[in-house]
Amino acid sequence: MAFITRALRPLSRSTPTARLTTRRLASIRPVQSAYAFSTTPRRREVDLSELTPTPISLLTETESMMADMVSKFATEQIGPKVRDMDEAEAMDASVVEGLFEQGIMGIEIPEEFGGAGMNFTAAIVAIEELARIDPSVSVMADVHNTLVNTAIMKYGDAQAHRTWLPKLSTNTVGSFCLSEPVSGSDAFALQTKAEKTADGYKINGSKMWITNAMESGIYIVFANLNPSAGYKGITAFIVEKGTPGFSIAKKEKKLGIRASSTCVLNFDDVEIPKSNLLGEEGKGYKIAIEILNEGRIGIAAQMTGLALGAWENAARYVWNDRKQFGKLVGEFQGMQHQMAQAYTEIAAARALVYNAARKKEAGQEFVKDAAMAKLYASQVAGRVSGSAVEWMGGMGFVREGIAEKMFRDSKIGAIYEGTSNIQLQTIAKMLQKEYTN
Ligand SMILES: Cc1cc2nc3c(=O)[nH]c(=O)nc-3n(C[C@H](O)[C@H](O)[C@H](O)COP(=O)(O)OP(=O)(O)OC[C@H]3O[C@@H](n4cnc5c(N)ncnc54)[C@H](O)[C@@H]3O)c2cc1C
Numbered sequence: 001m002a003f004i005t006r007a008l009r010p011l012s013r014s015t016p017t018a019r020l021t022t023r024r025l026a027s028i029r030p031v032q033s034a035y036a037f038s039t040t041p042r043r044r045e046v047d048l049s050e051l052t053p054t055p056i057s058l059l060t061e062t063e064s065m066m067a068d069m070v071s072k073f074a075t076e077q078i079g080p081k082v083r084d085m086d087e088a089e090a091m092d093a094s095v096v097e098g099l100f101e102q103g104i105m106g107i108e109i110p111e112e113f114g115g116a117g118m119n120f121t122a123a124i125v126a127i128e129e130l131a132r133i134d135p136s137v138s139v140m141a142d143v144h145n146t147l148v149n150t151a152i153m154k155y156g157d158a159q160a161h162r163t164w165l166p167k168l169s170t171n172t173v174g175s176f177c178l179s180e181p182v183s184g185s186d187a188f189a190l191q192t193k194a195e196k197t198a199d200g201y202k203i204n205g206s207k208m209w210i211t212n213a214m215e216s217g218i219y220i221v222f223a224n225l226n227p228s229a230g231y232k233g234i235t236a237f238i239v240e241k242g243t244p245g246f247s248i249a250k251k252e253k254k255l256g257i258r259a260s261s262t263c264v265l266n267f268d269d270v271e272i273p274k275s276n277l278l279g280e281e282g283k284g285y286k287i288a289i290e291i292l293n294e295g296r297i298g299i300a301a302q303m304t305g306l307a308l309g310a311w312e313n314a315a316r317y318v319w320n321d322r323k324q325f326g327k328l329v330g331e332f333q334g335m336q337h338q339m340a341q342a343y344t345e346i347a348a349a350r351a352l353v354y355n356a357a358r359k360k361e362a363g364q365e366f367v368k369d370a371a372m373a374k375l376y377a378s379q380v381a382g383r384v385s386g387s388a389v390e391w392m393g394g395m396g397f398v399r400e401g402i403a404e405k406m407f408r409d410s411k412i413g414a415i416y417e418g419t420s421n422i423q424l425q426t427i428a429k430m431l432q433k434e435y436t437n
Pocket residue numbers: 143175176177178179183184185186208209210211212254262412415416417418419420421422425
């Protein structure tokens with residue numbers, strides 16, 4: 001098995017040699033991860049005898065090719081559009097098309113359904129590379145791959161796979177609709193109701209903060225089919241755009257990730273067939289928990305990529321362009337120490353992200369690792385992107401480059417897919433369990 005060493009991306013990196021299309025990606029067989037990592041005392045409970053520990057920053061050849069392909073696509077195709085998309089608060093349709101063309105929207109979907117048939121870490125590196133250029137595009141791919149595609153692959157039956165996966169891998173964006181006006185951190189207090197009809201189900205209620213809502217054609221919607229059973233009535237359904245009674249009520253205007261659409265959705269007697277049930281009735285809460293546990297690693301990757309993108313942007317400026325007192329400002333030790341500290345934190349965040357991803361792939365317990373990765377990566381993204389603005393002085397503060405945008409974009413990492421307090425709660429709960437006699 002060939003491995004390619006991958007340190008943090010250098011400032012001026014070599015251009016990847018080939019543009020990988022979906023077909024090309026699909027032809028590359030994923031190399032099974034041969035290693036697992038553990039940071040907890042529980043390591044001794046897992047049989048690691050067959051595993052060869054390797055540095056955590058090593059990627060398989062396939063993953064490395066994915067990183068290079070996405071990096072090239074993001075730099076060349078997305079980069080020139082980032083500022084305009086942020087100002088317009090809209091995603092350029094050509095970017096969405098490009099994501100599908102490059103195979104980035106079906107990374108883990110099996111080849112038989114038009115996907116690339118790759119592994120979770122390949123999706124994670126793609127999300128990271130996109131965020132290095134634009135965290136808005138990154139979250140589109142993140143929600144689509146790690147929440148929507150994963151939920152349908154994991155909980156959909158053969159019919160659901162045949163119906164939805166070819167669309168999701170080739171031309172239809174997906175949304176994951178859990179939050180509501182009354183239910184955010186307390187997600188299972190949701191009020192959207194479902195009832196059975198002769199042919200299927202009828203959904204009534206509202207969803208809030210739904211990422212990709214403007215661009216999506218497929219929405220996974222959590223609604224309570226049996227409110228008297230509490231959270232055990234929550235059920236997952238698939239609703240298609242255009243279904244009578246479904247509407248986008250409002251598009252939010254936001255602080256950051258402004259090109260990513262975030263909308264309120266209304267469901268007014270939305271009737272769907274039986275086949276649009278995802279998983280089992282009453283198991284929606286389990287689906288939401290399990291999918292979000294994995295999804296969090298994606299947000300951690302987004303924040304790591306954002307931090308690196310902000311750092312690199314400032315590094316180029318201070319080490320190449322800006323002179324004061326007769327020197328490049330990046331030559332002052334006061335600047336260099338801050339930049340070294342920030343780079344070290346990015347590397348630490350990335351290690352947490354890859355560790356969580358590898359543990360998930362190895363079938364190990366990863367929930368605490370995912371929460372730690374998201375918590376820490378979002379903190380690093382906030383710190384590094386804030387410092388990067390300062391390192392660039394006035395040029396960091398104006399809306400010409402990406403410095404101020406990365407800073408604004410970083411804030412969302414501590415909010416969606418579980419706020420930082422909720423991550424801390426998860427980590428503490430699991431630690432307490434581990435350390436209670
Ligand atoms: C841009 C954006 C995109 C989003 N995309 C999606 C999406 O695609 N799908 C979706 O379903 N949702 C989405 N969300 C919703 C997101 O997941 C929620 O905003 C998040 O879970 C927090 O919920 P809330 O906003 O209601 O905050 P609240 O839950 O009201 O929290 C407010 C504050 O209280 C704190 N808090 C709450 N409970 C506790 C507790 N028990 N202990 C300590 N502190 C606590 C929180 O940490 C926070 O600081 C998105 C949100 C945003 C802003």
